[in-house]
Amino acid sequence: MLEIRNLHARIAEDGTEIIRGLNLTVKNGEVAAIMGPNGSGKSTLSYILTGRSDYEVTEGDILYDGQSILGMDTAERAAAGLFLAFQYPVEIPGVATMQFLKVAMNEQRKARGEDELTTPDFIRRVKAAAANLQIDMAMLKRPLNVGFSGGEKKRAEILQMSLLEPKLCVLDETDSGLDIDALKIVADGVNALRSPDRSFIVITHYQRLLEYIVPDSVHVLYKGQVIKSGDRQLALELESDGYANVIKDAA
Amino acid sequence: MNMQSKKPITAAEQLLVDSFVHNLGNLPGDGAVLTIRDSYVEDIKQRGLPTRRVEAWHYTDLRNLLKTVPSIGKSADIEPAERLIAGANVISVVDGHAANIAATGGVTATAYREDLSDGSAAARMALRNSDDLVGRINGAFVTDGVKLQVEDDLILGNPLEIQVLHGGGQAHTRFPVMIGKGVKGLFVERHISCCEEDALVSSITDLDVGDGADIVWVINQEQGLSDTHLGQINIKLGADAKLLLFVANAGGKLVRQEIHIVASGEGSELTLRGVNLLGGESHTDVTMTLEHIVPNCVSGQIFRNVVLDRAKGVFQGQIKVAQIAQKTDAKMACNTLLLSDFCDFSAKPELEIFADDVQCGHGATVTDIDKNQLFYLKARGIGEKRARSLLVKAFIVEVVEELDNEVLIEALEKQFDTWLNNHG
Numbered sequence: 001m002l003e004i005r006n007l008h009a010r011i012a013e014d015g016t017e018i019i020r021g022l023n024l025t026v027k028n029g030e031v032a033a034i035m036g037p038n039g040s041g042k043s044t045l046s047y048i049l050t051g052r053s054d055y056e057v058t059e060g061d062i063l064y065d066g067q068s069i070l071g072m073d074t075a076e077r078a079a080a081g082l083f084l085a086f087q088y089p090v091e092i093p094g095v096a097t098m099q100f101l102k103v104a105m106n107e108q109r110k111a112r113g114e115d116e117l118t119t120p121d122f123i124r125r126v127k128a129a130a131a132n133l134q135i136d137m138a139m140l141k142r143p144l145n146v147g148f149s150g151g152e153k154k155r156a157e158i159l160q161m162s163l164l165e166p167k168l169c170v171l172d173e174t175d176s177g178l179d180i181d182a183l184k185i186v187a188d189g190v191n192a193l194r195s196p197d198r199s200f201i202v203i204t205h206y207q208r209l210l211e212y213i214v215p216d217s218v219h220v221l222y223k224g225q226v227i228k229s230g231d232r233q234l235a236l237e238l239e240s241d242g243y244a245n246v247i248k249d250a251a
Numbered sequence: 252m253n254m255q256s257k258k259p260i261t262a263a264e265q266l267l268v269d270s271f272v273h274n275l276g277n278l279p280g281d282g283a284v285l286t287i288r289d290s291y292v293e294d295i296k297q298r299g300l301p302t303r304r305v306e307a308w309h310y311t312d313l314r315n316l317l318k319t320v321p322s323i324g325k326s327a328d329i330e331p332a333e334r335l336i337a338g339a340n341v342i343s344v345v346d347g348h349a350a351n352i353a354a355t356g357g358v359t360a361t362a363y364r365e366d367l368s369d370g371s372a373a374a375r376m377a378l379r380n381s382d383d384l385v386g387r388i389n390g391a392f393v394t395d396g397v398k399l400q401v402e403d404d405l406i407l408g409n410p411l412e413i414q415v416l417h418g419g420g421q422a423h424t425r426f427p428v429m430i431g432k433g434v435k436g437l438f439v440e441r442h443i444s445c446c447e448e449d450a451l452v453s454s455i456t457d458l459d460v461g462d463g464a465d466i467v468w469v470i471n472q473e474q475g476l477s478d479t480h481l482g483q484i485n486i487k488l489g490a491d492a493k494l495l496l497f498v499a500n501a502g503g504k505l506v507r508q509e510i511h512i513v514a515s516g517e518g519s520e521l522t523l524r525g526v527n528l529l530g531g532e533s534h535t536d537v538t539m540t541l542e543h544i545v546p547n548c549v550s551g552q553i554f555r556n557v558v559l560d561r562a563k564g565v566f567q568g569q570i571k572v573a574q575i576a577q578k579t580d581a582k583m584a585c586n587t588l589l590l591s592d593f594c595d596f597s598a599k600p601e602l603e604i605f606a607d608d609v610q611c612g613h614g615a616t617v618t619d620i621d622k623n624q625l626f627y628l629k630a631r632g633i634g635e636k637r638a639r640s641l642l643v644k645a646f647i648v649e650v651v652e653e654l655d656n657e658v659l660i661e662a663l664e665k666q667f668d669t670w671l672n673n674h675g
Contacts, residue, residue: 052626074630075629075634075638078631079632086630090624092642092645093645094648094649095645100641103633103641104628104632104633107631107632107633143645164631164632
């Protein structure tokens with residue numbers, strides 16, 4: 001599904017190198033957790049995967065289904081099946097959530113050469129997905145993310161994910177700002193989407209999220225590199241011992 | 252105005268004076284009206300058009316901007332435009348002459364030229380102040396218009412749409428509107444170009460809103476790409492009157508739209524919303540003055556400007572609160588989206604407050620499209636062009652939606668969409 005090879009990337013504006021030789025492979029159907037201390041490059045990695053122009057790749061490659069995506073822009077990557085659930089979903093006054101969902105779904109379908117959804121078909125899909133995430137339809141009539149609570153914003157992200165049916169989902173600290181009930185709803189939403197041909201990269205600070213979304217692999221990111229990979233057990237060790245030992249071993 | 256040495260007359264000034272001389276015989280008016288007309292033309296001859304030295308015209312140097320003036324020309328055969336709102340009753344004025352003033356129940360419409368001919372218009376023609384160029388040009392050249400009287404307590408079932416149409420050349424009109432007490436209704440004033448010929452248009456509306464009336468008044472300026480439009484609306488708000496004034500500019504080459512409001516009755520409520528879509532090499536100036544002269548009035552204003560290409564925009568907003576006007580609550584905002592490196596926008600808010608127990612505020616912002624919003628939309632598979640257009644529309648839709656009338660909102664959004672698509 002995804003293969004990141006010796007990736008180096010920097011901030012376009014000032015040239016600060018953030019990702020320094022990162023290697024990571026995520027197989028079809030795999031849920032890979034990425035953990036790491038603050039400033040290790042976790043969120044930057046999510047932006048680079050989605051092609052944000054504030055960052056430049058200087059070396060290495062990102063292969064998605066065997067093809068390099070470095071030449072594709074953000075919208076093309078999304079249409080190809082890459083989805084980023086934002087840590088801080090952006091508020092857009094003046095764009096109703098329903099209108100946004102419809103445009104996004106249809107733009108992706110058009111890019112893939114598929115027919116646009118009819119309005120009844122669209123509404124049916126949204127209603128079904130919203131019910132699963134306990135989202136009130138009234139919320140979707142409001143401007144996108146405007147005035148949504150922290151929990152509503154994260155649920156709206158997962159709603160978009162389930163409607164857009166991506167192949168590779170990147171969840172950037174989806175647990176931040178969630179209480180335990182909201183966390184369960186969001187995790188159930190993610191788990192419902194797990195399938196043999198859909199992969200996840202779950203970026204998080206806390207092992208707690210991984211109790212609900214159980215990962216197949218755990219990778220520790222530090223100074224722009226994966227310094228240790230393991231299974232679920234690794235997350236538990238980090239929870240009890242912190243990052244110091246892992247960092248010392250890698251040095 | 253300052254004493255200054257006389258400047259040589261410009262080509263446009265000379266053309267204005269000439270067109271007055273050539274058309275003198277066609278301008279209606281009794282002795283008093285004609286004397287006023289003469290004096291205004293003499294003013295233009297002596298003082299010239301205003302320059303940036305005149306405070307009220309500082310950002311719109313008309314003497315330099317107005318390069319030429321088309322001749323008055325013959326009336327063209329012009330059909331009314333399609334209604335903005337289906338079902339509206341239409342009153343039309345074509346090339347400066349009342350064409351269709353069929354009145355509906357409770358609304359009396361008469362041709363303004365009757366007031367000019369019998370001299371009763373003379374008092375109305377007084378200038379607002381010595382820098383009132385719109386009043387001066389309109390006063391000198393006005394040929395006709397429509398006087399509307401809406402009887403007390405009338406509830407208009409259908410909107411009333413006033414179409415001010417022209418087919419090039421000059422057109423100068425005036426619309427005195429007296430809204431009775433307790434009237435409820437929607438009025439749309441449209442300024443429409445029907446051809447590609449250059450035009451110089453001036454139009455003044457005097458809107459008196461009676462006590463307790465609840466009115467929506469829309470000014471929709473849809474002039475042609477080479478037209479000069481000088482508009483003015485003078486509003487008096489009665490006690491407990493509610494007015495939602497919506498002003499849209501989406502046309503014209505050189506535009507000055509003046510909005511002058513006096514909240515003269517206690518307890519009135521004014522909501523002013525504006526959308527200015529500026530493209531090409533146009534220059535558009537919206538100048539607003541609002542006077543609170545009695546206590547307990549509320550006013551709120553929001554203008555949203557989208558500026559493209561090499562267009563220039565100006566917003567001057569002045570709120571005056573008299574000492575007696577305690578408990579006034581006045582807010583003014585001017586938000587601008589600058590979408591090219593070559594366009595510009597000037598905003599000049601002014602507050603003059605003599606009362607000590609009021610809430611007054613203003614804010615002006617100038618921005619480009621928000622990069623985070625753009626990235627978010629793109630990350631959902633929406634391409635750059637579509638994402639940008641969604642965000643520009645969102646910026647203006649926010650104020651349009653406050654109109655609270657689905658049919659009107661849809662009509663205006665459609666018009667703005669068309670404009671944005673043509674200028675994308």
